[in-house]
Amino acid sequence: MDNASKIELKLGFDRIRQSISDFCSTDYAAKRVEEEQFCTKADEISLRLKLTDEMKVVLMFEENFPTSGYIDAMDFLTPLQESAYHIDVLSLGKLKTLMDTTRRISAFFGSIKDGIYPNLKNLSRPIVSYPEVLRRIENIIDKYGEVKDSASPELHDLRRKLKAAESSLSKKANAVLKAAQDAGYADADAGVSIRDGKYLVPVSSANKRKVPGYVYDTSATGKTSFVEPLEVIELENEIIDLKANEAREIEKILIAFSDFLRPYVPDLLKTAAFVGELDFIMAKARTSMRYMAGMPIISEDGSLRLRKARHPLLEKALAKEGKKMVPISLELSPAKHILLISGPNAGGKSVCLKTAGLLQYMFQWGMLIPTSETSELPVFKKIMISIGDDQNLENDLSTYSSFLMEMKNMLSKADDKTMVLIDEFGSGTEPAAGGAIAEAILAKLDERGVYGIITTHYTNLKLYASGSATGVVNGAMQFDAARIQPLFKLEMGLPGNSFAFEMARKTGLPENIVKDAEARAGEKYVGIERNLRRVARNRRVLDEKIKKVKSTDKELSSLTEEYQKELESLQKERKHILEAARREAEEIIKGAGSRVERTIKEIKESQADKARTKAARSELQNFLGAIEQKKTKDEYIEKKMAVLQKKAVKKGVKAAPEHVVRKNEPLKIGEKARVIASGMVGEVAKVSAKSLTLIIGNISATMSPEDVERISSNEFKEAAKHSSERPRQRYDAAISKRKLDFKPELDVRGERLNDALYIVMHYIDDAIMVGVPSVRIIHGKGTGALREEIQKYLKSVGGVVSFADEDVRHGGSGVTVVNFE
Known part of the structure; x- marks a missing residue:
């Protein structure tokens, strides 16, 4: 498209593009943001939107999806295609991070059911993880990025000798210091000093010639000289040779590994591109979450x-x-x-x-x-x-x-x-x-x-x-x-x-000038403007009336629906009671016939025995009274229904959305980081449980992981240009507490999609925590988008056994019933 850069600048899209770029962890993703263009193909636009939308849902709901470990690998993998090049130790650590991240991504999408995140899953399908490559890397370096002693038998032997030599060197230096102290050449509280890898004995400058060796340095006052003893120099030379042999052995190991890795490089380049592409999509999704955006x-x-x-x-x-x-x-x-x-x-x-x-x-x-x-x-x-x-x-x-x-x-x-x-x-x-x-x-x-x-x-x-x-x-x-x-x-x-005239009056322009202006504009212009205002005013009044009518109609429809449900329930209850009463009446009538016949028979057999005749008549009268009492049952049912018809159903209150807190995972080798105290930025070279090594320019610095923070590729570049500027710390908003009073029914009608998903997410968490067997989520029918997103989320929740639309008589597809374990 012509003048794309001008259009982006005029509309403000250049700032949107920069916002996306700021979320990128890799240079690959930042370059993708820079190169992505305005698209005119509907299929391509649809795919881009779906990938971003799926990633947004993943970031919002999937705790197991890896959001760290996204590093650039193209710069050291591309030269490996040539036999003259071999990988270095730092790049080997980066490759390990890349393969571990790829393994976790593949494991995540492998565990997801078909139909969930289909486009992201399809994007990851061609990516292959190579366990043998990862195994060989883990045989060479440890989790801190250091080459293991066991990387080769020769290296193991060299390092054993190196440790022994360094131990002897330390002992020898301390022995020389002890002798100097005994002779009075050094202070009693002095200790061996190590400078530039050399062991130095501090002695008084007056006695520096009495300790055989070379004077390496003197103190600022000149009173103390630092002497490198002759006995130590020989051991230091031996250590230098051992370290040179160690470096050659490590290089030999890396060359052998590079030769092994070379056939896999084309596939690994695709893997690196995939990780960069996922980082790009993730940056778009995070920007969408920042702007509370959705897919049109x-x-x-x-x-x-x-x-x-x-x-x-x-x-x-x-x-x-x-x-x-x-x-x-x-x-x-x-x-x-x-x-x-x-x-x-x-x-x-x-x-x-x-x-x-x-x-x-x-x-x-x-x-x-x-x-x-x-x-x-x-x-x-x-x-x-x-x-x-x-x-x-x-x-x-x-x-x-x-x-x-x-x-x-x-x-x-x-x-x-x-x-x-x-x-x-x-x-x-x-x-x-x-x-x-x-x-x-x-x-x-x-x-x-x-x-x-x-x-x-x-x-x-x-x-x-x-x-x-x-x-x-x-x-x-x-x-x-x-x-x-x-x-x-x-x-x-x-x-x-x-x-214009009203605003002129508001700003305090003299009334006579405003009226003169109206006269100069002419009656036709003023009349048109007046008519426009009148039309607008009438339109607004009409819209308010229509809105009120629609609101009243909606309330009436709701009441009608509620009373219809209540009436159906009452009719069922009435039918059930009447059927029970009818069966009971039939049994009574059947019993009454038998009782009358028996009474007549007794009277006949008694042959005018007045006492027995009176008793028989009294028993029959009591039985007929009981039948009369049963006849009033229908009247009781009718009264009960009249009382039930006066009941009203009250609605619940919506819950408030909570904020999603971004996951904070440990830094990995190859990721960019910033020193919180100084604002200096660098690349992570080594990581251990209690410390990490950060390469800042040509300097390696070891510090606590708590003293640094992960930054994006763009932040790294910007900070590198302005290293003197202190970074601004960002704090996540506090997560609001869950509601204590749990209700088995949630109504999210009228909420935006993002807000509704937040509400449902925490409501489902509460439901699982409380231990209820099932809940109802009322989301309305509308276009079906809210129902689809809620049910898509429910598929990813472990504690949910099943979910389905409510019975058509109680809401149908406008309500989702969720059953728990």
């Missing part, structure tokens, strides 16, 4: 729908001032493909234009964008812009001349696969002529089907966009006329008002 939908019908879009850079800047970003929503389609935004100065027109342009560029570059995941964006072949003042004194171009040159370029290249962004359309010259030229250009862009977002103050352009036959739609930046301040909200379908 690639539009198939050419529509551009941004919902709750936020400018990532402006949002961060406002957050530092304690302010909130007002999200924007807009929609373009093949029928209405150009948005003409008007409104007061400083009302947010340019921010709206740059937000849409930046998010479109990020999307086609392969970045997740800070907007609702239901947003849809088309794929453009090119983006063309006219933003800001591009006057050029050298080429004799004024502001308006440069604008006309840009319009000429747009008209020669723009088509229906082009997005144009024009700020302050037509300004910079006489208004009547400027407005006419702008309208003619707008008509031509409209005719070609060009997509665009344009800001303006010209009334003739607003009237053009109001025509039903055009592909241009008006958009207004809302303004609070009562308080005379902008609301920074975009309203589609209405032209905006400049509110």
Whole structure:
């Protein structure tokens, strides 16, 4: 795409690119960030977005995924293809780190079920780990990056002799010192000094000739001389020879290993590229998390729908001032493909234009964008812009001349696969002529089907966009006329008002001047502006009424649904009670017939025995009374149902999202680090349990791991340029405490995707901790994106046995039921 660097600078994407680069651990990834370009192929864009989105989920939820150990290896692996080159000890340590990181990455994706993170898993599939190579490396160096004594029998023998010689040297030096002390040549509390690897005996300068040897140095006062005894020199020479033989043996081991490794180098180069690519994707994912970005939908019908879009850079800047970003929503389609935004100065027109342009560029570059995941964006072949003042004194171009040159370029290249962004359309010259030229250009862009977002103050352009036959739609930046301040909200379908006279009054311009200006503007202009305000005011009142009606309708629908469920439950209960009562009545009636027959028989048999007849009649009367009592059971059931129908169901309260804390793993050989106290940066050469060795320029420094911090490749380069600057320490935000009162049902409807996932993650943790058998997560149906992401996360949780959509009578796919072990 032409002028890509200019477009990135104007839209602010250069700062997004730098933000991604700052998260890179390797030079390979930083170079990928620098070289990645605006893409015009939908399949490629989709793959880039999916890889980044999957990595974002991995970083948020997968504790076992390795986030450290990403180092550059291309610089020492590439020369190994030539037989004249062999690997050194530091590079061998880096290779071990690389292979260990690759092994952990392969193990992670190997343990993941099919269908989870499919694109990342497919990316890692060709990578092969070589256990034999790693085994040989571990036979040569230990976990601290030092060559082992057991690397070869010869090395083992040399080091044994070296230790014996060094031990003898120490004893010999101490013996000479003891003799000098006994003779009074050295102080009683003096000790052997080691300088540049030489053992020196401190004696008084007056007696320095009495100790056979060479005077190596003297103290600052000149009173003490440091003598290298003759007895020690011979042993030191022997040690020097042993160390030279040791170095030759180590070189021999490394040459042999390099010859063994050479056939694997082409595959190892692919592995190094894979680790660098994963570092690049991880940097994009971390940047997306920083901006709370999500994956939009690639539009198939050419529509551009941004919902709750936020400018990532402006949002961060406002957050530092304690302010909130007002999200924007807009929609373009093949029928209405150009948005003409008007409104007061400083009302947010340019921010709206740059937000849409930046998010479109990020999307086609392969970045997740800070907007609702239901947003849809088309794929453009090119983006063309006219933003800001591009006057050029050298080429004799004024502001308006440069604008006309840009319009000429747009008209020669723009088509229906082009997005144009024009700020302050037509300004910079006489208004009547400027407005006419702008309208003619707008008509031509409209005719070609060009997509665009344009800001303006010209009334003739607003009237053009109001025509039903055009592909241009008006958009207004809302303004609070009562308080005379902008609301920074975009309203589609209405032209905006400049509110120039109102703002003049607010700034304190004399009223007589304002009225004179209104008179000079003419009744027609003032009338148009007044009508625009009236339309906007009526539209706002209408929208508020519609919103209230929708809210009431939603509440009624909810109540209707609740009462419907309650009614169904009551009807089931009533049916169950009636069936039980009917069965009991049938048994009673059957028993009553038998009892009547038995009573008649007894009366007949008693033959007028009054006592027995009376007793039989009394028993029958009691039995019939019991039957009458049973008849009142239906009335009892009806009363019970009436009471139950008055019950109301209360809703729960949503939980608050928590922050994800980035994992902090131990440093590994080859990674970049910064000394916290001094700000000096270097590369890790050796690592042990209690210390590590950092190469800072030409100096090796050993220090505690707690005194250094891991840094990215970009931070390393920047600090190397400005080593005197002290680094700023960054602190993670504290993790908020989990709620103590656990509820078996969670409602995340209305939450953003990221916030909803945070809530669900900690809610599931609490559920497992409490030990409940199952929970219900209410996420609503919508587009299904929230349900899909929640269920994708549930697949990765160990304690979850199963999950499924709720019964259709109780929410269906809008509710997920989770069962635990």
